[in-house]
Amino acid sequence: MDILQILLSDSFWAASLRIATPLIFGVLGALLCEKSGVLNLGIEGIFVAGAMAGWLAVWAGAGLWGGVLVAALAGGFFGLIHAILTVPLGLSQHVSGLGVTLFATSSSYFIYRTALPNVSSPPRIEPFRALDIPVLSDLPFVGPVLFQQTAMTWLALGMVALVWYVLERSSLGVALKAVGDNPDSVDAQGLSVYGLRIGAVVAGSALMALGGAFLTMSAFDAFFFGMVNGRGWISIALVIFASWRPGKALLGALLFGAFDAFQVRLQTTDVGALVPGQIFLMAPYILSIIALVIVARKADYPRALLTPWFKGQR
């Protein structure tokens, strides 16, 4: 049975985690923004900015972790623009977010073309390599799936733990969740609503940018226009699927990655010879929508999401 064979193979699960990695960063970033009450539709553009900035930094000689840092800073920069527009100025989060996406995408292309005006094929960097941990990497099944991933996949998994810890186990998390549910209560405590929201959007955007950086520095070794290809938007949908919980965010990203890894494998089997390829390409999205319908009905969304807050107004 072809299908069972696919599902039991280690390479399928390794691919699922690989495909999921940028989404894990994206979902966590979007989750952090939304937990504080700010929807960040700048995500798709921030992915592009992260992909370009991180890669360009490495190409210019910054080193791989230097590139990761630059990507995060670039994401934080565009996050700050979104935060200033939507938090103290209280503008429409949808409009501002889409504006940030357009701005970040175009300026990334502009910087890329300005830096490399006359290239015939995209220059390449030496990307993150798959980890080779003694003993662990050689374990059957678990080795290829978990321990032959790149460092950025591990960073993503680490970020899940970190975001979970901050939200569920720290006082900062309590304040952050409160500012997304009831900003007045936070203000009454003498905490800065603006500060918390801006901080969450900037940090969340930095995480999103790492998702983009994964594409150019780990999944591939060059930057291409349009290579983000909707991964940011998928992350936005996955946040609802995850009902704003980091653990479920990881699950959602993995599920999507698994759908995608499954469809490319299925296309090459007997089934693939019969069914039009577009059906397979649609499958991960359709399954995500179905999952969303089932899960999102009970989703516990942040009460003050999309609602601007102004000091002194009740």
Place this chain on the structure above:
Amino acid sequence: MKRTGSISRRLMIAAVAASGLALSAGAALAQSIKVAAIYTLPVEQQWISRIHQALNTAKDRGDIEYVFSENVANTDYERVMREYAESGVQLIVGEVFGLERAARKVAKDYPETAFLMGSSFGPVGPNFSVFDNWIHEPSYLSGMVAGGATKTNIIGMVGGYAIPEVNRLMNAFMEGAREVNPDVRFLVNFLDSWYDPPKAKESAFAMMDAGADVMFAERFGVSDAAVERGMKAVGNVVDTSGDYPSTILASALWHMEPTIDKAIANVAAGTFQAADYGQYSFMGFGGGSLVMDESLIPAETVTKVKEYQSEIMEGLFRVNVNDERPVSDK
């Protein structure tokens, strides 16, 4: 329309203008043709890069003045076409696969401008000519190389979109592979994206998991996967063997120069007409060619490929054109 001025006066003005230009920017520029290109993808993309390179070569020769817009969305393409046409560009080169009908309408509005567009359909008078990367011949030859090189008898193929110009090359490749190796089996996958290397790479990994040991790299990303797994790949349109040492067995190359040079010559002579320039991508016109890494290919395959190659060049062997979407073998 009323025309004033005698021939001699017009000549004099022209001479003054020409000498002015000659003084400022060199003599060649006075006769050079204004060419604009409009691309829906960046100039690094394989297909686009061949057109861009041919136009740059013509520019360096001094035959043309060349400007271009890259990454133009299909929805914006018409506007850019009109803008260049209005600005007095004499020849517009581009690709209209996503706006075939609309582009032909624009061309109709500017009969004085020559259009040379990549298209799945035919030319339209008086000024809309078409071209495409008709490199099914070298693709057939590169397929022979792949068929001779595979040990598992499984070849993986990752394509962008299943449109005629992609299908045609894949089908020719498959036919060539079967010519030398009747037992070969194909795994076929489309990304529905021109430009998602991580996704192309994942597709290639999946095929190699299923036993493929030679990959047809229609898109960026496939050869990268082959390198990581120590497998082989066959290139398409551009020669990437420098980027992937001892991985690329062969590449079917596209050369846009014959097409561009022909169009420029026609515009310069004032004889540009609606025509199908497709044939200038054929091997006989120098529009297509095969490169092989003979150190990676069995000697008997090399001999056989060269045999077929010379037959194609002499017009004794015709590679079939099949635009059907290829599917995986059972």
